[in-house]
Amino acid sequence: MRRWARASIRFRLTAWYTAALALMLVVYAGATFIAVRHEFNERLEEEEQEHATGREAENPEARLRQQLGEILTVMVLGLPPIVVLAGAGGYLLARRALAPIDQVAADARRITADRLHQRLSVPNQHDEIGRLAAVINDTFARLESSFEQLRRFTADASHELRTPLAVIRGTGEVALRESRSPAEYRETIGSMLEEVDRLTSLVETLLRLSYGDAGTVRLSRERLDLGQLTREVAGSLAVLAEDRNQRLHLDAPDGIGVVADRLILREALRNIVDNAIKYSADGATIGVRAASDTGGATVTVVDQGPGIAPEHRERIFDRFYRIDEGRSRDEGGAGLGLAIAKWAVEANGGRITVDAGDRGGAIFRIVLPAGPPAARVDFEKESVDA
């Protein structure tokens, strides 16, 4: 019985129908057999009577024909009811087998955007409809998590946008309550402008991410040297490390070819290295290493910060995700740096991961598909300048 329940609809439908057809054929054959036997008996009785009375059959051939005709009539008359019965049986079977589809459709119709937590009832998880329902449920689950992400994103975004707005408004209102010296006004306006700057860069970042989501960012990919790019990024951020007496240990040889959009990839590298500097203590050592192996070209950034607990690693690349909710805006930024980095790496066909370091910090690893060695662009540059 259990095997029967596990069988596919295809199999069950075929089996049911074969059985029904066999039954009807038996009925039909039986009826025909009875009709033929009846004719035979009649014929035998007549012959016996003739034999007894001594009368010769007047026309045996005509009688034989008549009896064959009667058998044929029985057979022809029996056909339509059998066909009708077979059709009705088939219909019933199909209806029974496909009824769950209507159920699934009705269930699916009930599930709307605000009831996404509901799921389809799966009547039999082993047959085709059960599998279909499972797939649809899976889709609903993913939809629900996207909706949830979107909802959280909207809430976070409006919080992040409102904070600078509130500061601007408050600063202005306070400044206007009494008259102040020009220097004080300058301070006030300057502080408001700082918030405007923050707001501008936030909006800019969000726009970039949404262009990324919509897939409307056109990459201008070129062959470039990842080692060189890594050195460039580390070089431009080195002052930040120096400022905090951190050592930036750089190991990025030439000759690591990748095909990528230089500006976008640089953005990813800068965000990762900037984070490493920001979250490592004064005097710490930060390792930045570019290398190429069989798996592709990699950049590894090792910091000596507090590290990232396993439960945060999944979500650390989410927009606005902050490990420490209490971290102030000045230290932590809006929490979009890693989201941008992830987008930038993935747009270039790579992956970005985070792991725990040996001595507590975090290790960010960017892996890009290996490309041909970078073209020497120096010659081109010279000809442009000339």
Place this chain on the structure above:
Amino acid sequence: MRVLVVEDERKLAQVLVSGLEAEHYDVVAAATGEDGFFRASSEVFDLLVLDIMLPGRSGLEILKALRHRRIDTPVLILTARDGIDDRVLGLDLGADDYLVKPFALPELLARIRALLRRGRPSEAFRLKAADLELDIVARRASRGERLLDLTAREFELLEYLLRHQGHLVSREMLAREVWKEPRRATPIDNVIDVQMARLRKKVDAETGPRLIHTVRGVGFVLREGEP
């Protein structure tokens, strides 16, 4: 220098007019596309600041019509969309430069100065402010008798400040021009600030008046005396 500003957003137009007037430009404002086109084609201006999204006639249409009439006043377009198509289209139609809203006023002023200067040799090889001297060719910087030991980046930064002597320079301008970072989404403000502090230590620490000033919320300015 006469400048025509075509901008329908009243407050923004006001800001542009007073910002330009403070720099001693003779400013005319037009609030609609029709008015802007009429003025631009009937009067003589040294420069046009043109908003792209205008009621009635769009900035791009005006630009096209003006160029069609062979009026080749330099045009700086303002756009709220930073899609590359808009920019390319604008530049293809004959705009000389563009700025994406929201822009910083110092940047707009710098762009306008650059456009008006165009065609005249302006690349000085020696830059000076008070007793600060920069020799671009020899890559040498000195303050009075004292030779300044600058890194390559610090030298570029100082050169940029000196070329915009007396004018405000925003962090965004520095990011783009000195750090070659065209995107605004990845702020390198902290890098700029640290670099600027170091440069200032070398330039202003010992002798003479302070030259590099920070204007809170706006950026930096290199000038003698208070900003």
